[in-house]
Amino acid sequence: MRRADAVLVHTSAGKDSVVALHRTVMAAKAAGCLDKVVVVHADLGPGTEWPGVRELAQRQAERYGLRFVVVAAPGGFLGMVENRGMWPDAARRLCTSTLKRDASAHLYTQVATALGLDGQALLLSVYGVRGGESRARALKPVLSIDTRASSGRRLILSWNIIHDLTSDEVWQEIRDHGLEYHPVYDCGLDRLSCIYCVVAPESALILASRACFALGLTAPEVYTELERRIGHTFKPGITLGGVVAAARMLDALDGPLTWERGDALRRHLGEDAVQEWRRNLALAI
Ligand code: SF4
Structure with missing residues (x-):
């Protein structure tokens, strides 16, 4: 975390995200680099998410005084389905790749450019992915290089900071730290x-x-x-x-x-x- 040029916490405002954010903040404080942390929320478009999700994500970030950024793909989820004439499915989660990953890629470019470094920027991307959610997620490493999003200008590391937590442990952290949930x-x-x-x-x-x-x-x-x-x-x-x-x-x-x-x-x-x-x-x- 000390070596990273920026730390981006990707949040849906959900229970796992808010615990991942809290743990990231604690780690950043311990490392003396809370100023590097930015909270990123992917807006999936009107009528797609539950009311108040974006506002909650913002409050969760502001609780720690962190910068809050919203990324959004044009048309959102419903626009994407309308254009394709098909719903995404578990095998081809175009919603995740188009609405979240591609939208975040633009942000990586902006952040790396704003840093104005001569060499490659190191961006640490934090996610609230838990191994217990599914077999596919259980197989994800805790820390890895995001080769798809990395380039000569930026190295993106993905950190699944709560990968080992169970659902009950997530709720315990929400209780213990008084975290606001939807x-x-x-x-x-x-x-x-x-x-x-x-x-x-x-x-x-x-x-x-x-x-x-x-x-x-x-x-x-x-x-x-x-x-x-x-x-x-x-x-x-x-x-x-x-x-x-x-x-x-x-x-x-x-x-x-x-x-x-x-x-x-x-x-x-x-x-x-x-x-x-x-x-x-x-x-x-
Ligand atoms: S997988 Fe697709 S449909 Fe499900 S929450 Fe994510 S973006 Fe929405």
């Missing part, structure tokens, strides 16, 4: 992804639809209309039309989805954790 976790969702994520299981898509109904969001209509227009199903064997119909049926049977602030912590760590988190959050602000 309220959508409280309704039972485990990831702060796009409202409809192409790698989410069907159960999560149904839950997301019910959360949209409760919050009065138009994503279910917008996405199902797009699916109908392009004639390509959201996931192999799963249509969003079917997902939304299943969500409506569950709402009719069980009533609308309800949740309270702190339910995610309650679910993972118990009632005491909610009180502790509230105390720590109040002290941190």
Whole structure:
């Protein structure tokens, strides 16, 4: 970290990102180089993410007095799907490569140019990727050279700073340090992804639809209309039309989805954790 010319923390504002950010800040403070740290958020476009994600990412950065930068690809997620006439899939996550990686590449150029170094700049890119999330992520190294983004002008190192943490350990850090997390976790969702994520299981898509109904969001209509227009199903064997119909049926049977602030912590760590988190959050602000 001392050797790096800049440290870029890539954040979705999700639970793993906020813990990765906190750990990066602690490491940078210990190394005496907090001034090198910049927080980067990739905006996936209107109507794609849960309300308040970008603002939350900014608050999470500002808590430590860090510079906050937003990168965005033109058209966003929905524009990309409309143009291609297809949804991305798990094998070809064009959404991640186009909307996040390519958008960040422009930022690397800007940062390296602004540094004005004679030689190659060393940029340390930090991610909240955990090995426990999937087999593919388990195989990712903790530290590696990003050969795709590196060039003669810049060497990019990728650091998966919380690669070894479990989901419960992430929630423990959120409790212990009073880190602000997005309220959508409280309704039972485990990831702060796009409202409809192409790698989410069907159960999560149904839950997301019910959360949209409760919050009065138009994503279910917008996405199902797009699916109908392009004639390509959201996931192999799963249509969003079917997902939304299943969500409506569950709402009719069980009533609308309800949740309270702190339910995610309650679910993972118990009632005491909610009180502790509230105390720590109040002290941190
Ligand atoms: S959250 Fe899912 S759908 Fe959204 S960009 Fe990431 S992989 Fe793609």
